[in-house]
Amino acid sequence: xxxxxxxxxxxxxxxxxxxxxxxxxxxxxxxxxxxxxxxxxxxxxxxxxxxxxxxxxxxxxxxxxxxxxxxxxxxxxxxxxxxxxxxxxxxxxxxxxxxxxxxxxxxxxxxxxxxxxx
Amino acid sequence: xxxxxxxxxxxxxxxxxxxxxxxxxxxxxxxxxxxxxxxxxxxxxxxxxxxxxxxxxxxxxxxxxxxxxxxxxxxxxxxxxxxxxxxxxxxxxxxxxxxxxxxxxxxxxxx
Numbered sequence: 001x002x003x004x005x006x007x008x009x010x011x012x013x014x015x016x017x018x019x020x021x022x023x024x025x026x027x028x029x030x031x032x033x034x035x036x037x038x039x040x041x042x043x044x045x046x047x048x049x050x051x052x053x054x055x056x057x058x059x060x061x062x063x064x065x066x067x068x069x070x071x072x073x074x075x076x077x078x079x080x081x082x083x084x085x086x087x088x089x090x091x092x093x094x095x096x097x098x099x100x101x102x103x104x105x106x107x108x109x110x111x112x113x114x115x116x117x118x
Numbered sequence: 119x120x121x122x123x124x125x126x127x128x129x130x131x132x133x134x135x136x137x138x139x140x141x142x143x144x145x146x147x148x149x150x151x152x153x154x155x156x157x158x159x160x161x162x163x164x165x166x167x168x169x170x171x172x173x174x175x176x177x178x179x180x181x182x183x184x185x186x187x188x189x190x191x192x193x194x195x196x197x198x199x200x201x202x203x204x205x206x207x208x209x210x211x212x213x214x215x216x217x218x219x220x221x222x223x224x225x226x227x228x229x
Binding site: 044045046047048059061062063095097101102103104105106107108109110111 | 120153155160162169206215216220221222
């Protein structure tokens with residue numbers, strides 16, 4: 001069965017670029033799924049960042065679009081997130097997830113905490 | 119400030135039936151299907167209900183979802199201690215260029 005695992009730095013300084021990777025096992029990333037990123041700031045609800053199809057087609061949250069880039073590496077069966085110019089407001093647990101149909105995220109990673117602090 | 123409105127907390131005793139509400143607008147719940155996620159802190163969120171009232175394989179039929187107009191509800195019958203978790207509603211919002219929106223989450227406590 002599909003498993004997802006996030007990886008990347010846990011501590012960033014303001015103005016840094018957040019870079020996370022999601023390794024996918026048990027399933028090919030070139031299948032007909034959307035591969036997405038979501039986050040949950042401390043004490044707040046979940047926020048959708050965006051998602052990407054294996055062919056590179058993307059859909060981003062309009063509020064983050066200017067700072068977000070997602071990509072897929074089919075050779076490594078993984079996908080990535082870059083979020084530029086981070087501030088303390090970007091401190092959150094970041095999740096990668098996959099949707100086999102529409103926006104139904106039916107499999108998630110465990111999440112990784114990213115803290116932005118000077 | 120989340121786009122969808124959920125009560126911050128809910129509670130019930132074992133065996134009881136509890137419901138969690140999710141309120142939105144015509145551009146989100148009023149136009150699109152609602153999903154519900156169960157989330158235990160420190161673990162991966164789990165898709166509990168999709169397309170308003172459909173359960174993924176493996177989800178007990180104690181969990182049910184419904185939608186009416188611009189509101190949706192999650193009902194849990196025969197409450198069990200392991201149901202203690204955060205519950206989040208989500209749907210697509212057709213405003214701007216479209217985005218997935220969530221509620222703020224409801225912390226369910228089993229007394």
